Each structure stands twice: as C-alpha cells, then as structure tokens.
Amino acid sequence: MVGSTMPRKDAMDKVTGKSMYVSDFYLPDMLFVKVLRSPYPYAKIISIDTEPAKSIKGVRGVFTAKDCPGKNRIPIVMDDLRFLAEDYVRFHGEPVALVAGETEESAEQGVRAIKVTYKQLQGVFDPLEAMKPDAPKIYGTDNIFKHWQVRKGDVDKAMREADLVIENEYRTPHQEHAYLEPQGMLAVPTEGGGIQIIGSMQCPFYVREGVSWVLGIPLANVRVVQATTGGGFGGKEDCPSIVAAQAALVAFLTGRPTRIIYTREEDILSMSKRHAAIVKSQYAFKKDGTLIGARVKYYLDAGAYSTLSPVVAWRGTVHSVGPYKCPNVEVDTWAVATNNVPSGAFRGFGSPQVLFAAECQMDEAAYRLGLDPFEIRRRNILRDGDETPTGQRLKAEVGLEACVNHVIEASHWYEKRSKPKCGTKRRGIGCSTVFYGVSLGAGGKHLDRAGAFVQVMYDGSAVFGVGTTEMGQGMQTVLSQIVAEELGLPYENIRPIPTDTHIVPDSGPTVASRTTVMSGQALINAIKPIKEELQRVAGEILECNPNLVTIKHGIATRPDGKGVEVREVLKRCLAERSHLASSGWAVASDTSWDINTGRGDAYITYAFAANVVEVEVDIETGEIDVLNVWASHDVGKAINPQLVEGQIEGGVVQGLGYALMEKVVIEQGIMKNNNLSTYLIPTAVDAPNIEPIIVEKPSNAGPYGAKGFGEQPLMGIAPAVANAIFDAIGMRFYELPITPEKVFAAIKKGGINI
Amino acid sequence: MKFEINGIEMETEADPSMRLIDFLRGNLHLTGTKEGCGKGECGACTVILNGKIVASCLVLLGQIEGGSVTTIEGLTKEGKLTDVQEAFIEEGAVQCGFCTPGLIVATEALLREKPNPSEKEIKRAIEGNLCRCTGYAKIIDAIIKASAKRRSIT
Numbered sequence: 004m005v006g007s008t009m010p011r012k013d014a015m016d017k018v019t020g021k022s023m024y025v026s027d028f029y030l031p032d033m034l035f036v037k038v039l040r041s042p043y044p045y046a047k048i049i050s051i052d053t054e055p056a057k058s059i060k061g062v063r064g065v066f067t068a069k070d071c072p073g074k075n076r077i078p079i080v081m082d083d084l085r086f087l088a089e090d091y092v093r094f095h096g097e098p099v100a101l102v103a104g105e106t107e108e109s110a111e112q113g114v115r116a117i118k119v120t121y122k123q124l125q126g127v128f129d130p131l132e133a134m135k136p137d138a139p140k141i142y143g144t145d146n147i148f149k150h151w152q153v154r155k156g157d158v159d160k161a162m163r164e165a166d167l168v169i170e171n172e173y174r175t176p177h178q179e180h181a182y183l184e185p186q187g188m189l190a191v192p193t194e195g196g197g198i199q200i201i202g203s204m205q206c207p208f209y210v211r212e213g214v215s216w217v218l219g220i221p222l223a224n225v226r227v228v229q230a231t232t233g234g235g236f237g238g239k240e241d242c243p244s245i246v247a248a249q250a251a252l253v254a255f256l257t258g259r260p261t262r263i264i265y266t267r268e269e270d271i272l273s274m275s276k277r278h279a280a281i282v283k284s285q286y287a288f289k290k291d292g293t294l295i296g297a298r299v300k301y302y303l304d305a306g307a308y309s310t311l312s313p314v315v316a317w318r319g320t321v322h323s324v325g326p327y328k329c330p331n332v333e334v335d336t337w338a339v340a341t342n343n344v345p346s347g348a349f350r351g352f353g354s355p356q357v358l359f360a361a362e363c364q365m366d367e368a369a370y371r372l373g374l375d376p377f378e379i380r381r382r383n384i385l386r387d388g389d390e391t392p393t394g395q396r397l398k399a400e401v402g403l404e405a406c407v408n409h410v411i412e413a414s415h416w417y418e419k420r421s422k423p424k425c426g427t428k429r430r431g432i433g434c435s436t437v438f439y440g441v442s443l444g445a446g447g448k449h450l451d452r453a454g455a456f457v458q459v460m461y462d463g464s465a466v467f468g469v470g471t472t473e474m475g476q477g478m479q480t481v482l483s484q485i486v487a488e489e490l491g492l493p494y495e496n497i498r499p500i501p502t503d504t505h506i507v508p509d510s511g512p513t514v515a516s517r518t519t520v521m522s523g524q525a526l527i528n529a530i531k532p533i534k535e536e537l538q539r540v541a542g543e544i545l546e547c548n549p550n551l552v553t554i555k556h557g558i559a560t561r562p563d564g565k566g567v568e569v570r571e572v573l574k575r576c577l578a579e580r581s582h583l584a585s586s587g588w589a590v591a592s593d594t595s596w597d598i599n600t601g602r603g604d605a606y607i608t609y610a611f612a613a614n615v616v617e618v619e620v621d622i623e624t625g626e627i628d629v630l631n632v633w634a635s636h637d638v639g640k641a642i643n644p645q646l647v648e649g650q651i652e653g654g655v656v657q658g659l660g661y662a663l664m665e666k667v668v669i670e671q672g673i674m675k676n677n678n679l680s681t682y683l684i685p686t687a688v689d690a691p692n693i694e695p696i697i698v699e700k701p702s703n704a705g706p707y708g709a710k711g712f713g714e715q716p717l718m719g720i721a722p723a724v725a726n727a728i729f730d731a732i733g734m735r736f737y738e739l740p741i742t743p744e745k746v747f748a749a750i751k752k753g754g755i756n757i
Numbered sequence: 758m759k760f761e762i763n764g765i766e767m768e769t770e771a772d773p774s775m776r777l778i779d780f781l782r783g784n785l786h787l788t789g790t791k792e793g794c795g796k797g798e799c800g801a802c803t804v805i806l807n808g809k810i811v812a813s814c815l816v817l818l819g820q821i822e823g824g825s826v827t828t829i830e831g832l833t834k835e836g837k838l839t840d841v842q843e844a845f846i847e848e849g850a851v852q853c854g855f856c857t858p859g860l861i862v863a864t865e866a867l868l869r870e871k872p873n874p875s876e877k878e879i880k881r882a883i884e885g886n887l888c889r890c891t892g893y894a895k896i897i898d899a900i901i902k903a904s905a906k907r908r909s910i911t
Binding site (some may be wrong): 656 | 790801853892
C-alpha cells in the first residue's frame with residue numbers, strides 16, 4: 004500500500020467536472036463583492052466619497068477601513084498588513100474599499116463610482132535604493148523588515164588563502180504563481196453571530212485568524228472549510244486570509260451569504276509573488292575545488308508590507324550556500340520594504356534565488372579550475388555526518404551523492420559534455436545540486452505540529468480528517484494510503500473529508516513540504532488506539548495474544564496463518580461497544596537557531612536533489628530549446644511514486660518558466676503584465692522530455708522514512724539551465740529570466756564563431 | 758434562441774449577449790467548465806461547439822444559435838468514463854484539477870478529428886490549455902494512451 008501508485012482519491016470528481024471549487028457554489032440570496040484598488044504605488048488618501056456608489060442599482064453596501072468591526076489588519080508574522088487602506092496606499096493594487104452587489108456587474112459599477120482623492124508621493128522600487136539613507140521611508144527608519152546573519156569561521160582569512168575567488172552579482176525577478184484557479188471565498192453568516200468560510204486556500208487556520216481579527220469575533224465563531232483548491236504553490240498561504248476577510252466583512256455586516264472571486268488581473272496585481280532579489284556572492288576555493296569560504300549578501304524586495312518576508316528570508320539564509328560543506332561562512336540577508344506588491348511564499352520560499360547564485364558560482368569555479376561540474380560538487384557535497392553551512396550535523400539521512408550518481412548515469416553526462424560545439428544550433432548540458440530543509444524548522448517552530456482524527460465504521464470503511472490541505476499535490480491520496488496501511492483496510496474503503504477548522508485543531512500551514520511528514524505522523528498516532536482495539540478483539544476471536552495479530556488487506560491473522568475478516572472483527576467490536584474513533588497529534592522534533600551566529604539545527608531533516616538540463620541554443624536567434632531534464636530526488640520514501648513523479652515534472656516546468664520566460668514587469672511601482680497573455684507561463688509545447696528519478700534514503704523525521712520534497716523540484720532548475728547555456732555557447736547569464744533577447748544581445752556582443 | 762447542449766435541445770430567452778460560460782455555469786449549473794482568466798488565454802473553459810473547441814468565455818450565447826455544445830458533463834454516458842478520462846486517472850495526469858475538464862474536452866475534440874496524433878500534434882492541440890501543476894508530461898502520456906486504446910477498440 005505505502006510505496007505503490009494508487010489512483011488519486013479526487014481524480015474521479017476532477018475528470019468528470021464534479022469537484023466543487025469555490026466558484027461552483029451558487030447560494031440563494033448571495034451577494035458578490037468587488038474591490039476598489041489603489042491606482043498608485045504610493046499616495047496619501049485625502050478623502051474617500053462612497054455616496055455615489057451607494058446609489059447605484061443593485062449595490063447593497065460600500066465598506067472602508069472605518070467599517071471594520073475588529074482590527075484592520077491581516078495577522079501574519081509582523082502584523083503590518085492593512086486589511087483596507089487607512090491614510091496611505093503603499094502599492095499598486097492595494098485594497099481601498101469593498102462594494103457588495105446583487106450581481107458582479109452592479110458591484111463593479113459601484114467600485115467605479117467611488118471617488119477617492121489621492122496625493123501621490125515619491126516611492127521607492129528597488130531594495131538597494133530603499134536601503135540608502137535618503138530613501139523614502141516605507142517602513143520604520145531604514146526600510147528593513149528583517150535582517151538575518153550567519154557568522155561561521157573566518158571568511159576574510161579564507162579569501163586570503165584561496166587559490167581562486169569567484170565574485171558575482173545575480174538578479175532574479177518577481178515570479179507569479181499562476182495557479183489555474185484564481186483566489187476566491189464564500190462567507191456565510193451562521194447562527195450565534197458566527198461566520199462560515201468555504202474557499203480556495205492552503206492554510207485554513209490562517210484564514211480563521213484573519214477573519215476573527217477583522218470581524219472582532221472569537222476564533223470559535225469562525226469555521227473554515229476548504230473547498231477543492233485549484234493550485235497554490237505558496238500563493239494561497241497567507242493571501243487567502245485577505246480574500247476571506249473581504250467576503251466575511253460583507254457577510255457579517257449584511258447578514259447575507261457573500262462570494263468573492265478574483266479576476267485574473269486583480270489576482271496577479273495584488274496577491275503575493277516570489278521575491279525579486281539581488282544576490283552578491285563571493286566564494287573561495289582551493290586548487291583542487293574545495294570550497295573554503297563563502298560570503299553572501301542577499302537582498303529581497305519584500306514590497307510594501309512584510310507579510311511572510313521575515314521567514315522567507317530565514318529559509319533563504321539557511322540555504323544560501325547550497326548543499327556543501329563550508330567551514331567559513333558569512334551571510335547577510337535583508338528583507339527590504341519597497342512600494343512594489345508584497346512578496347511572500349512561492350515554492351522554494353526564498354531559496355531558489357540564492358541557489359541560482361550558489362549553483363552558478365560552483366559551475367564557474369569548476370570551469371576556472373578545469374574540473375568537471377559534478378567533480379567539484381563531489382568534493383564538496385554534504386554526506387552522512389557532515390555539517391551544513393549553518394552548523395547542523397546531519398544524521399545518516401543524506402542521499403545527495405546517490406542523486407548525483409543516478410543523474411550522471413541517466414543523462415549520459417560525460418558523453419554529452421565531451422561533444423564538440425559547432426554549427427548554428429549548439430547543444431549544452433548543465434547541472435545543479437540542491438537541498439531542502441523539511442517543514443518549518445526553527446523559523447516556524449511554534450507552528451510545527453499537526454492533528455488528525457480517524458473513525459472506523461462497522462462495515463470496514465473509515466473516514467479521516469487532517470488540518471493540512473489538498474491543493475493538487477496529492478495529500479488526500481498519500482494520507483489515505485497511510486491510513487489503509489496502518490488500519491490494514493483496503494484503500495478503496497478510506498475516505499478523506501475536506502479540511503475543517505471545527506474538526507481538527509490548528510495544525511499549522513500547508514507549506515514547507517511538511518504535509519506527508521506532519522499529518523502522516525498525526526494519523527499514525529490517531530490510529531494507534533483503534534488498531535490496538537481491533538487487535539484485542541481479533542485476538543479474542545482467534546484465541547491468541549493480541550500483540551501477535553497482524554491486520555492487512557482486510558484480514559486479521561495470527562502467526563500460524565489462521566485469519567478472520569476484519570468485518571467480523573468489527574461486528575464483534577460493535578457488540579462490545581468499542582471506541583473506534585480517535586484523534587492524534589504530532590509535534591516536530593526540536594530545532595534551534597542562534598540569531599547572532601546563524602547556526603543551529605535549523606530543520607528536522609533535509610531532502611536532496613541533483614538535476615541535469617540539456618539545451619539547444621540557436622546562435623542566430625538566441626532561442627533556447629530545452630530538450631531534456633533529468634531530475635533525481637532523495638525523498639526518503641516515495642509513498643506514492645506516481646505522485647512523486649508528478650511533483651518532479653511540475654516543479655521542473657515551473658522552474659523552466661522561472662529560468663527562461665517568467666517576469667512580473669513593474670515599472671516605477673506600476674505593474675504592466677498582470678494577465679496571462681503578457682505574463683507567459685510554459686505551455687505543453689515548451690515542456691521538454693523529463694526523466695524523474697526517485698532516490699530513497701530514509702529519515703526518521705517522517706512516516707516510513709518519508710521526507711517532504713514538493714518544493715525541491717523547482718529549486719535547482721534555473722541554475723542548471725544557465726550552466727547548460729554556458730556549456731553550449733560559453734556565455735554566462737547572471738540575471739533571470741534568460742530570454743532569447745538577452746542571449747541574442749550577448750552573442751552579438753561576444754561574437755561567437757559560427 | 759434554440760440550441761443543443763450535451764445532446765439536449767433547449768430553448769431560452771436568456772440575453773444573447775451573455776457569455777456562454779456564464780450561461781453554462783450560472784443558468785444550467787454545469788460548473789465543470791472553469792473560468793481561469795476570462796480572456797481566452799488559459800483554456801480552462803474549453804467546450805466543443807459544432808465539433809471545434811472554443812473558449813466559452815469568448816463566445817456569446819447568441820453565437821451558438823442552432824448549434825451544438827458539448828461540455829465535460831456531456832462526455833460521460835450513463836456514468837461511464839470515457840477512455841480519455843480513464844487514461845487521465847491512470848497516468849496521473851490530474852493534480853489540482855482546475856485545468857482538467859478543459860484538457861479532457863480538448864483531447865476529445867483532437868481524437869475525434871485525428872485518432873492517431875503524434876506527440877508533436879498532441880502538444881500543439883493542447884497548447885492553449887495551461888496547466889501549472891503537472892509539467893504536462895503525464896497529460897501527454899494520458900492522451901497517447903487514450904488514443905491507442907480508442908484505436909484498438911474501433
């Protein structure tokens with residue numbers, strides 16, 4: 004059961020169109036909400052006149068910050084995000100007012116009728132500019148939301164003693180999640196002054212807290228149920244709290260069910276992005292390729308509000324030197340306030356930017372030292388018992404070298420590297436090795452626990468609920484496999500229920516690749532007493548010691564092979580009034596972090612990966628065709644191999660988008676490409692042949708040895724592409740995305756022999 | 758206005774300037790057709806109109822007068838999945854599922870017109886259907902499998 008490909012629990016509903024996403028709920032008497040948003044990146048609000056909107060036919064209410072019965076804030080880390088703008092707007096698209104209408108059209112007309120007088124202010128749009136002393140102050144006295152540092156060994160000494168120092172500056176753009184389902188929420192007033200929320204989200208407990216804050220009602224009066232969710236990738240981590248509070252405020256104040264579905268344009272405009280970043284890297288090597296020192300300065304464009312930036316910056320800090328041993332490390336990371344859209348969580352969470360830099364640094368060092376790119380990595384990669392750059396001693400759980408070996412073999416690396424480059428279409432091959440700290444780690448320790456409940460019915464079927472969510476990654480399927488395995492019941496008999504905050508206690512967010520590990524363990528803990536009761540009763544029937552009874556595939560068996568159907572055991576349980584329902588709780592093992600030295604046991608365990616990308620560059624046009632990607636991932640244990648492959652393939656293509664085409668264009672704070680015809684993501688035609696390779700080096704942090712890994716497939720793709728382009732045409736690109744225009748310009752400037 | 762939707766003839770006095778997607782979802786509660794962008798860019802709202810795929814967010818009700826529309830709900834007959842739907846499940850071509858109905862409808866139209874498409878033709882045929890989860894690999898596998906299965910039956 005665990006370890007085999009089972010069909011997805013939600014596949015039947017999804018292929019027939021029966022799944023209920025939030026936009027599929029049509030309730031009688033439902034109101035629709037539209038949002039008035041700031042047209043300016045930075046301005047003072049002089050006045051808001053809502054009266055003209057109120058007289059529009061079909062408009063049932065217009066609401067501003069003043070109408071907020073609770074706190075006008077969305078809670079997340081530093082709690083600085085305004086629910087609706089008060090005196091200032093700080094980014095293009097910031098919500099200013101809400102209009103409720105009988106139809107979406109009337110609400111939209113109402114939005115257009117509101118008169119706001121703004122006084123435009125000079126904003127700041129680049130993190131390096133924002134850190135200058137004379138920059139406009141968006142936050143505090145220095146525009147710095149958060150600074151993290153690592154101090155290990157003596158980096159100056161390492162630079163002096165190095166045979167080679169590689170120093171570069173890398174730039175990465177804002178990336179849009181482009182989940183296919185736009186943000187949306189339904190809020191329904193309930194008896195007793197409460198609100199029920201149904202919607203698209205990753206983190207129901209964040210949504211519950213957001214609604215509770217804005218309405219000023221207890222958490223117990225807010226019930227949040229997840230609807231089928233059409234993709235998240237981090238974009239539905241903190242942002243759905245905003246969307247839910249918008250619907251909830253209207254529902255609460257009008258007493259009517261209220262639905263809000265974002266248009267694609269407002270979704271891209273106002274929801275979080277991957278942070279645009281600048282990474283300044285200085286690496287010191289010995290002649291043999293040994294990395295002896297690394298200095299990294301990492302600047303994140305956090306946007307107008309801090310939201311998740313402090314923790315994104317922390318994960319970036321821990322990952323900033325890559326999966327290598329390095330005795331001397333100096334890292335400084337700054338999350339900087341600007342008047343751009345707030346950035347937040349996106350698959351990799353602050354690590355893809357620094358890993359792009361780290362993996363290009365390693366490639367350049369290999370070239371300069373005359374080493375094969377994998378050879379330099381072999382000399383430095385983490386193995387069992389090694390210490391991470393931030394001082395964590397790893398247990399016997401490091402599968403990185405195995406990933407490297409597999410990917411070299413599958414890609415025919417050495418054969419392809421040695422091929423001469425000539426002609427107008429030049430092929431090249433490049434690699435990357437990455438690691439990923441699983442779950443929240445020391446940066447989010449207080450949230451790193453999860454709950455579950457399980458109920459077994461007398462006919463041998465069972466339901467379970469958890470506090471984490473299904474967003475497409477396959478959680479319900481993987482956890483059903485775990486429940487089937489633990490109870491010894493057929494997979495078909497296991498039914499997951501939608502995640503509901505009234506049923507399972509706060510389990511933290513569905514982020515950080517933590518779901519299989521945390522909810523899986525909570526389920527195993529929940530099942531334990533049920534399993535013991537089944538064994539006890541089966542022991543009675545089979546006349547044997549209950550501890551010797553095994554239950555598998557619906558049969559309870561004693562050691563000599565005599566068995567009884569679980570259905571019979573369950574009938575006896577019914578007669579004996581057995582309690583066959585239970586809840587479970589899992590707490591992540593301890594982690595630590597010293598804020599001064601930037602050292603500690605940052606994460607409960609790590610996943611690892613090695614990627615190889617093969618490209619063909621047309622030197623007449625600058626076009627880059629990605630031909631093949633080989634991606635090997637140490638996932639600890641693949642509970643469902645097909646779902647693991649799906650995560651790898653999807654992450655690879657998202658990573659290719661990041662490498663080659665995706666960039667949110669923001670000019671002086673004004674977003675220019677907030678729709679899917681100008682913000683391009685890969686189509687089927689762009690997708691290369693991908694070979695996913697599963698490596699299983701178990702960790703004791705997760706059930707059956709499983710590690711979390713859903714984010715990792717994206718993380719190392721951009722540098723592998725950049726390194727492959729270097730192999731093809733001998734040119735390095737330090738800024739993403741690497742578009743044909745950039746390649747063409749570089750070729751023209753550099754003059755390649757044709 | 759008269760037209761046929763999923764094999765059922767209907768007559769309506771609905772506003773002809775209404776978008777087809779709104780009529781399907783709002784009036785008929787055929788919510789399997791999804792709206793991902795409202796601009797014909799993502800393919801989530803794909804339906805078959807007179808044998809050809811269209812983005813139902815770009816078609817007005819008046820334009821289907823006398824025509825025939827098939828949505829995801831119209832593909833399953835008596836609760837039995839089509840070979841395309843089965844292949845999507847078996848190959849793991851479904852993740853978040855929001856693009857899935859549009860992709861299955863587009864695949865159905867492709868295989869009706871071209872029972873033995875090459876991989877390149879498959880990619881071209883579904884180029885207008887964005888998927889952000891799967892990387893398309895298992896979707897393409899599923900379409901190849903469905904086309905082979907369909908040819909072996911007919």
